[in-house]
Amino acid sequence: MRTDPLFQPVISEVRTTRTVSLTFNDQPLNVPAGMSVAAALLMSGIIRFRATPVSESPRAPYCMMGVCFECLVDIDGVPNRQSCLIEVAEGMRIRSQEGARDLIYQPMNVRAVEVQS
């Protein structure tokens, strides 16, 4: 879901015109290089980052400094990453974190965890 972004970059603070392209839930986005994934998604109008494990209610970043764990997303197949602490990179595939991570069943392209040892 996209709406008008709640957050806009402060123009005087933008030090780069370089952008990177990435996707959020398969939706292509162009965002300024050098910023955090959380900031990039917020300025792109994304307001639902994840669903909580217990009540499945929607969440977006809260503290933006690595404390609250509200900004969790799946980045390149690795679940539950704190998007406020990770810098955007070209080609990143980001997905909303839907509930709790599943340790048993994981996508094919992710490093497999051996469970049948």
Next chain:
Amino acid sequence: MSQDRHSVVQSDVIVIGGGLVGTAVAYGLARSGVAAVVLDQGDDAFRASRGNFGLVWVQGKGHDLPDYARWTRSSANRWPAFAQALMADSGVDVQLKQPGGFHPCFSDEELLERQSRLQTLQTLQDALGDYPFEMLDAAEVKARLPLIGPAVIGASYTTQDGHVNPLKLLRALHASAQVKGARLHGGVQVDRIDCAPGEFRVKAGQRCFVAPRIVLAAGLGNAALARQVGLYAPVAPNRGQVLISERVRPFLDYPTLNVRQTDEGTVQLGDSMEEVGFDDGTSTEVLAAIAKRGVSTFPLLRDVRLVRAWGALRVLSPDGFPIYQQSSAHPGAFVVTCHSGVTLAAAHALRIAPWIMGGAPLDELEVFTGDRFLTDKVFSHAH
């Protein structure tokens, strides 16, 4: 500001300690219409009730003291009804699950030690009644816990074991006790207890609490408080460290001694014991050992992200068993202290509370007086 800051608060019973033990006793008292006042210390208290592992654990307890095995089982048996009562009074589901629990073993020595402990218990049929347990080899463990690691060569399993969410339990006890009429006072630092015949006066700053009965349930604080009412409760801290993971989908249907998954998906790892005095910090070596043992138990935890770690102080008597005693010098003063505040919560609410109000003395508690430590004997706890 509370209104009673400069006044005297009267009640039937004063309970010192707002943790799992104190609030369980207060809940039991309040349920039978007794006016109970609970005095809780500040957030700088050690608060074992907020750092524990949440097991309702029977397995192996009391192999060297059948009375303790019996007492533990009597509480575990009462837990389902107790959880329902808490739910009815507070609306909090403490997430009690008693599917049986596993104690994983990683060496032949561990396995033999488990076997002998449990066998000892099983032979005490007279004291304990039936004591069901199973020793499982690696294949049998794997059949019940498919995700178990190859380093686990066997396990003991006892059907009565279970777990709760211990933070929800503390909240449920606080809420239930108050719904039933208990009055909780937070941030109370007890300065002293004055004893007079039929009356105890607790002084805390400008505040004063008066009642004909008093229950010391202050955890590690009991050592100093007990002396003031003619009781002996030489409890000392024993540190356990705990690791907490990110939330993951349910993968583990049973509690184990060192790894369990909460109702909300968190994995809790721990089983360390350290004698480090009043230091509730953490250390890298111990946390690393806990993590390593956890991953050996369930290899799929290898990549799980850890989000928190803490240390908490167990409240241990010299032999590891609880202390329950009424003061003979000052009748009406009781000490109630133990390490297993979760497991024993049901017994504290449903059996200790009536005893405090003058019910028949519980024969099975005679061995748990604090006076047993008034000897030259050297004790060791077997936890």
